[in-house]
Amino acid sequence: MQESLKGRIALVTGASRGIGRGIALDLGRRGATVIAVARDEASLAPVCAEIIKTGGQTVLHACDISNVTAIMSLRQMITDKFGHLDILVSNAAMMGPRTTLGQITQAEWQAVFTTNVTASWLLIRELGPLMLRAEAPRAVFLTSGSGSKLSPGRGVYAISKSALDAVVRTWAAEAEATNLRVMLCNPGPTRTGMRAAIMPDEDPMSLKTPEEISPQIVRMCLPGWQENGKLYDVPRDKILEFRGPA
DSSP states (O other), rough: OOOTTTTTTEEEETSSSHHHHHHHHHHTTTOOOEEEEEEHHHHHHHHHHHHHHHOEEEEEEEOOTTTTHHHHHHHHHHHHHHSSSSSEEOOOOOHHHHHHHOOOHHHHHHHHIIIIIHHHHHHHHHHHHHHHSSSOOOOEEEEGGGGOOTTTHHHHHHHHHHHHHHHHHHHHHTTSSSOOOEEEEEOOOOOOOOHHOOOSSSSSGBBOOHHHHHEEEEEEGGGTTOSSEEEEEEETTTOOOOOOOO
8 A cells, every 4th residue: 555645745846747747646646735846837737637636636836947036936835835845856857959068058058957957956945944844854856877877969968967966965965964855866768758859769668657667756755765865776676875986
């Protein structure tokens, strides 16, 4: 039997499609009130409707998480409506251009880092205090194996994920003495639109769907989860320690 999340407030970025959508639906099915966040309100409406259809509760909030004013408005909404935040799932990301580091423009570089790194830092800065008001707050940040691999042609994405890993591990270390638990998650190859765009020759039917892997990710959102500052690798169903040079 799945552990209930009834009464817990959960925020999911990039909730309108792909892995974010799968996580939002699973959180809703388990009883959480899901704050579904994406840039486009119209794209969020079907997800919210499905959460409600399965008996869950949801708040639709269109928000550009790369905009500090928008994040501050999101924080105020949560403060006014709920007073705290139990669960944060930072999933929104962008791939950026497939090109070499010597060819990428400054604007393209900044756009990827703003979405993949700076936005997560803004969520930490603005929503972190609301999470510390909760009894057993849990935060999960979606990363990628690309962050620890050489990725010719996809360097800016890989570099941004490596930077995200450092940001999240730093917050986890800062939160060690609190009830907050912070994790990174590598979902692995998943049947999403982003994956199809970067791997056009891959058979999508060979990949797991977001709905299939979301229960594994949602486990880290449960009050009983105690690991902190580590990486959960979905394909191997394994928690990995980060290790520096010997």
